[in-house]
Amino acid sequence: AGAGAVFQAFSLFVKAKEVPAASRCPGGGEGVRWRCCRQAFEELPGIHRHVGLHHSGDVGPTEAPAAEAPGSAAGRPAALCGGSAEVLWALPDTSSISLGDMTSKVGEVLLYYCYCEVKDPEKLCAWQKALCQHLHLTGKIRVASEGINGTVGGSKVATSLYIEVMLSQPLFKNFLCQEDFKRSAGGAHCFPDLRVGVFKEIVPMGIDPKIVSYKETGIHLSPQEFHKEVEQYLSQASQGQSDTILLDCRNFYESKIGQFQGCLAPDIRKFSYFPSYIDENLELFKDKRVLMYCTGGIRCERGSAYLRSKAVCREVYQLKGGIHKYLEEFPDGFYRGKLFVFDDRYAICSNEDIISACRYCGVLWDQYKLCSSQHCRQLVLTCPSCCNKGLTACCPVCQEKELKVTSKAQGQTLKEECECTRRRPRVPIECVSQRRLDTGK
Template sequence: MLSHPLFEGILMRDDFKTSTGGAHCFPDLRIGVFEEIVPLGISPKRVSYKETGIHLTPKEFHIEVETYLSQGKKAQKDTVLLDCRNFYESKIGRFQGCLAPDIRKFSYFPSYVDENLELFRGKRVLMYCTGGIRCERGSAYLKSKGICKGVYHLKGGIHKYLEEFPDGFYEGKLFVFDERYTISSDGDVISACRYCGSLWDQYRLCSTQPCRQLVLTCPQCQRKGLTACCPVCQKKGPLPASHPSRQAFKEQCECTATRQRVPVERV
């Protein structure tokens, strides 16, 4: 049994999730000890998972979302349904009526909260993420601000919710961080090709290595050579490994520099 304190509350759970796949989906799988599984950018000593929001089972969360949606604008005055994932995740799948931050990394989430405190002041916040891990830290951070009426999050995340409610209030695909990219529950497509606007939700990596941004480009546009995440990458084309901007380009390109980090609109 591992006794390192970093494993406390993580390995001791029985919250396992299964889905169709195989070894080929995890070509870079490795085991290590990390201070944060998904980096929030804030020391766990400052914001601990032990101060997390109240867990809601998939059924409890389903009832909360059902009530929230049935009350329309009236509910928005009292409750916020918050997606704490990245923009490329919520773009292809999300809960109806959610507030989806336009952030590219979870470490931007604290900035999003800090710059939008009035959105949450005096309200009940219902949070969710893929498997519940990010909500452990994200809800703790939001709760630490002391401005919410209550902070709750979906135990087990979207993954567990879809096991119980495949035809519930989640629409579209569930993004996963492996070679599959998505898990489908109902086959719905809610996103579009970046170039032609036709319905499409199958991600691929930007063709300009090592950009690593994900792009939604349909087969027709791919055949036209439209395979990059933005015009800058499309014009640059593949960069050689020795190119001096190789590492910088990984984090910065047109779609990163022009992207708003902290929008306020619901989707």
């Protein structure tokens, strides 16, 4: 069996997932042409990507065929993620773009990820670094053998070129599409510098990708599907009869300033505590349908795979494209407050709600600052009037520490520990009976 046979197997598999024209629903969803794993696909690249990612075992060892001209080269599927000669390491021609346009401050920040097999992460890393420098982009990019995850900022010309180059890169082009890039207003000034590195995981969950793979991920729901699910969940939960958990898998300081109504938001400081959180609270998820979400969808990919590996839930769903994509379609939907982002902007705003309070006086406030104590990296919500009173640290312990540091000059190193870090258990245990549902705003 040659590559042609594999390609044929792939095409047949996709064909088998076609929705017959006669049964395409006239009351919405008429654009749906394929269904697989209870997901709907309207475009060929979408179903190709899904089959390549989740059913490669059913169709042979190769990934999806190239989206265009499948008949060319005797039906030979393109070598994807192969690190072969077909991977392009070139930089785009920017000679017709002025430096002013390329470095304009009126730009955007991109957020994206792509799970796929990368044979030579070091090479991909070097290319990304050169590409970003070439386009005057700043930000953070993680490369691993399981894929790539990045957030970069720059002028609109630069970010558009970056997307174009990424979409034409044979490594990604069958897995990434235009809409996988979440865009928001910003620019190169949103990051202090450019960091590109090779890691074991593209998002640090602390579990070997060979043990919990992205391939075991939960079912993706589009923003509209997720919205409907949340709507149903909230109405059932208000009558006290829900079998669903709406799980925010971000860190506590992210969900604090914005979250879906009625969600369960774990009090964890980093994503690498998420697996222990699941382990310690497994009873909570027993026989439940779990609706998971995060910022851009990447944490849910392997977070849901981890939860699924425990085999206690009835089903695990995840919001495709994360809160970012949800807010594009439902800026005034069930997600209330701001969306925390990991750059100098701290948050993106889509509705006017403020759901958090000043740490000191309790007035509604959701604009984070870094704790003023030198050795502390906690974020603090302190309102302007409290700031003016000198309340600029994350807690009184830190505020005092800061005074000591300034009075004693330098000397002993102070531990990065304060009331905030001590108060919080590494992995919180949820009390099932105390879980109350706050469906109000």
